[in-house]
Every structure is written in C-alpha cells, then in structure tokens.
Amino acid sequence: MKDGPNISGIAALIGDRARSEILTALLGGQALTATELAGVADVTKQTASVHLARLADAQLVSMEKQGRHRYFRLADEDVAQLLESLLGVAYRTGALRLRSSPRDPDLRKARVCYDHLAGDLGVLAFDAFRKRRWIAHDETGLTLSRTGAEFCREMGIDVDSARKGRRPMCRVCLDWSARRHHLAGQVGVQLLERCYQLGWAKRRRGSRIVDFTPRGEREFRQLFGRS
Amino acid sequence: MKDGPNISGIAALIGDRARSEILTALLGGQALTATELAGVADVTKQTASVHLARLADAQLVSMEKQGRHRYFRLADEDVAQLLESLLGVAYRTGALRLRSSPRDPDLRKARVCYDHLAGDLGVLAFDAFRKRRWIAHDETGLTLSRTGAEFCREMGIDVDSARKGRRPMCRVCLDWSARRHHLAGQVGVQLLERCYQLGWAKRRRGSRIVDFTPRGEREFRQLFGRS
C-alpha cells in the first residue's frame, strides 16, 4: 500500500467550487485573464488570485503575462482529459448542477473540448474516421492513414505542417456526455478550425457550446454520417 | 459558463488524504473490508466508515454485505480510469509521496490497474497487439481481429465466452507511469489471468505490484517483445 503518486493534493485542488469553475471555464480552450476567471467563479479578484496561484503552482494551469494582464490556460491536454474524465463520472452519478441549464442539450450536441470538437457531432466524425479506416496505428500510437490524409487535404487541412508539430496527429478523447470516443490531436484541432472557417459553426459567447448553422450541420452530417 | 455537470463534489471527495488512500488501494481490484480499508488509510474504523458511506453515496465505490463483513470495491472501470488519470497528472507534476517508496521501480515495471496489467510490461504487450494488428476497429470501438483471436486461443484464453460478456473485448487505458496506452477490457483481464495461471507472475501481497518470475518475464518478453 501507499504506492505511487499522491493524488489527494491534485484532487483537493480541483475539489473546490471556485477552482472547479475556473478549470471548467478553461476547458473552453481560450486563455482567460484573472479578472474574467474571478467573474466565472463568482469570487473577488483577491480570492481568484490566490486560487490561480495555487493552480499554477501545481502545474494545472499555465500563465502568460501580457502587459498588465495575466492570461491563464490549462497546462496541457492531460489536464483537460482529467477534467473530462471527472465530468464523465460526475455526469453519470447524477452530480448535475442544482439548476441544470436549459442549454444542456446543445452542450451534448456539440461543444469544445479544450481545442477540438466534442459532443454527438464529434463522436459522429470520429466514428466515420474509424469506419473508413482514416486512422491507423503506428509504433507510437494513432496516426492518419493515407486515405485519411487524402480526406483531410480535400477538407482543406494542411496535413504536412500539422505533422511537423510535436503533438500527435490523432488522439482519442473520452466524451463524457456520449460515453464514446471523439477525435483529439492535431487532426481534431484542425477539423474544428475548418468548421469555423467554412462558416459551418461558431463558438457561442461565454460558453463551450458550438452552434452549427442549419446548413453547416447538414453538410457535416452528410460528410460523416452513416452511408 | 456554468455548463455541464458539477465536478467539484466528486473531486473534493477524492481530495481527502484518507479517502484517496482508500480509493488507491481499491485500484488493486480486489474487494476489501471496511476494517482493512481503515488500516490502509491509517484512520479508525469510525472514520473509515463515514468515508466509505460518502464514497458509496456518490457511487464511486460499491458495497456488498457478506455476513458481518462489508466488502467494498470501485464502482466501475470509469472510476478506475479517472483515478489513473489523476495518478498520471500527479506523477508528472511531481506530487510524489514525501517518502517515495523504494518499490516504485517495481511498480512502474508491472502492476495491476483495476483488473488488468499495467506498467512497462503492460505497455509492451499492448504495443505488440497493435503492431501485429491483433486489435481492430469495429463500429462500437476496439475489438479483436481474427489473428488476434487466434493468438488468444493459443495463449489459452477462452475467447468465445469472453465475447459473451457485456464488457467490450478491448479497451485502451492510459498508463500513468509510462504515459502510453496499455490493454484493458476482456482481453486485458484474461491476459493477466493467464499470466497468473501459467505461473509467470504473482500479485505481491498488499500492493498493486505484479512480480514476474525470471522465467515468466523472459517468456512474456519473448512473446511480445520487438522482433
């Protein structure tokens, strides 16, 4: 017993209402300032400042100074996955918010998961990638197959420059609402980016929800839907 | 903002030293009694009892009465994955125990992850499964390929009865020490089971460590090692 790393510290850090609001907000992927985060957590600036210092100290978030602003974001994708994992368990065990938001259905349909697409539509796309063998295994994990790369190019994704990054091309991410996997990694990021560029979808202000236009959703479903 | 389930409750539950010890102990996969868990958490029976009640209430653990004993285990694999996820982040951010155990290397080499094999050897096996195309995708997720099923039969795993269960055959699980995936799901469980049966390995008492015999490790590496 008493083997391995000590998880209670990290969990306790997340286990505070204000800090969990902050982290959940940062799951949206954008960097936010200390004051903005104080707003979402509904605490004063001083309090938020202390919380953020502790989160940064534990390397759950990273901070970037920009003039008199301090921008915070999640430290990396592992932290995002941990939070999604927590969301999943919380969702299943019924630990919903007291006044569960009417936006919940929209959230389950399509939302940002750190920097890629999650929700029903994200799962739909991932299933298509899998079924059509657009993702393959290599020695280091998942990657794009040749036909997958072809598809991405047709979508207008710059595959070659994406390959250059240190980040893996494909990665799976467990979807808390659908309890299925969706696509993360470079390809996941770029795919969402293209949806924005094509005018298919837009981030809803101050939320993780991704609103698809009727036309955008039709095209998306046609692209990835079961044939 | 304020979208989705509320994670702070669950996280706070895990974020207590005693409760995190309890949960980590249950990651070993075996059901343990309340008194045993009080022992590993180093608290009195009363205290453990309240903790366990709260964990059960939140559906993180499940309880089974057996005579005057109460056996506790993790509620399901999702909870186990959440804990592994936490272990991973805690490990990377250096939140190691104050007196880090000398058994750590053994733990990283081979350990039980809920009910399947993790650690370097677990990753080694998974890589082999992947490289030799013993796992394939189907519409619901990962599954055994035909050659994979063949291999399993040679290993002495009863593939057909394993398929009958509700549980998926193959599932990936992120390994916190190796930061790679290893094999979970029915096949993962059965594989570990066979290692025990073949006398290749044994659980170390009161720990998650799996001790391979020299011969067992040699055979295992020969089976899955890079050729």
Added chain:
DNA sequence: CCGATGGTTCGTCGTGGAACGAACTATCAT
C-alpha cells in the same frame, strides 16, 4: 445463552483553508 469481532451513529473538538476588506505594486492611457 455468551463473548468476540465487524461496523455504524452520535457528540465534541480542533484545524485547515476559503473568503473578503484594505492596502499595495504594476502597467496602461492621456
């Protein structure tokens, strides 16, 4: 029936830590 052991409930105590007001530093605009 008995004692012994496993587990829970209750009441009390003590402490860690979250919150805020106030005062402070740093950067911007003019």
Added chain:
DNA sequence: ATGATAGTTCGTTCCACGACGAACCATCGG
C-alpha cells in the same frame, strides 16, 4: 505628472469537515 485598471499581499474572520471516544447494533462461533 494623474487617474484608471489589472493583479497581488496581508490580516482577520468564519465555517466546513475530518478525527476520535464512547456507545450502539449486527453477526459469528460456540
């Protein structure tokens, strides 16, 4: 320079919650 805004530090208050002792119920072995 001045004020305005972003963020931090300090001191104080306050309460939630974890811990234990004691007393209780439940089940075993005889």
